[in-house]
Amino acid sequence: MRKKKPVCEHEWVDYKCTKCGQFATDDDFSLISDNTWELGSLSEIKEKLSPELFTLHIGINITGNFQCDGWHNIFMYQGRLLPHTEAVLDELGLQEIKNSFSKIITRFPKFASDEFTCDNCDELKFLYGAYWELPEEELRKYSEEERTKIADYNRLIEELDNISDKYFGYDTPYDGWESVIVYIKKLHNTD
Numbered sequence: 434m435r436k437k438k439p440v441c442e443h444e445w446v447d448y449k450c451t452k453c454g455q456f457a458t459d460d461d462f463s464l465i466s467d468n469t470w471e472l473g474s475l476s477e478i479k480e481k482l483s484p485e486l487f488t489l490h491i492g493i494n495i496t497g498n499f500q501c502d503g504w505h506n507i508f509m510y511q512g513r514l515l516p517h518t519e520a521v522l523d524e525l526g527l528q529e530i531k532n533s534f535s536k537i538i539t540r541f542p543k544f545a546s547d548e549f550t551c552d553n554c555d556e557l558k559f560l561y562g563a564y565w566e567l568p569e570e571e572l573r574k575y576s577e578e579e580r581t582k583i584a585d586y587n588r589l590i591e592e593l594d595n596i597s598d599k600y601f602g603y604d605t606p607y608d609g610w611e612s613v614i615v616y617i618k619k620l621h622n623t624d
């Protein structure tokens with residue numbers, strides 16, 4: 434079958450096409466995000482972008498990664514996003530998700546303490562794996578403090594996943610991208 438010619442070879446500036454005036458949608462976000470990641474480390478990206486564009490970059494990565502794998506995998510593999518997550522959720526008007534996220538950070542402050550390193554990966558893997566994979570008798574070998582930590586982490590992640598589903602789930606407006614799309618339109622002063 435012959436491919437349809439695209440309406441426009443979009444050139445995105447601030448998530449708006451300079452040729453046809455169309456706003457970027459979730460079909461375009463991963464490409465724009467990949468290009469942004471090429472600007473350098475996250476702190477370099479932060480320096481190069483306006484605060485609004487930085488918010489969008491983080492917001493898009495949180496939404497997309499959540500949709501793929503949920504919050505535990507963001508903690509495991511996208512740790513560099515975490516120090517910025519509370520501010521970005523606030524900025525995007527996602528207070529309910531932010532409040533739930535903050536509970537994890539209050540309980541486990543080091544998971545969002547600075548730029549991405551995988552120092553926390555072993556512990557995260559343990560907390561998650563112990564809960565889902567260890568048989569009951571293995572789990573009993575750990576101290577009560579360790580078992581409480583395991584239970585707390587998994588309970589808080591599950592709560593955060595459930596709340597996030599209400600905003601980022603595929604069955605929500607704009608397939609989970611409403612907060613990002615509203616923010617882009619606000620950036621360009623259109624409703």
Ligand SMILES: [Zn+2]
Nearest residue numbers: 441443450453
């Ligand atoms: Zn265009």
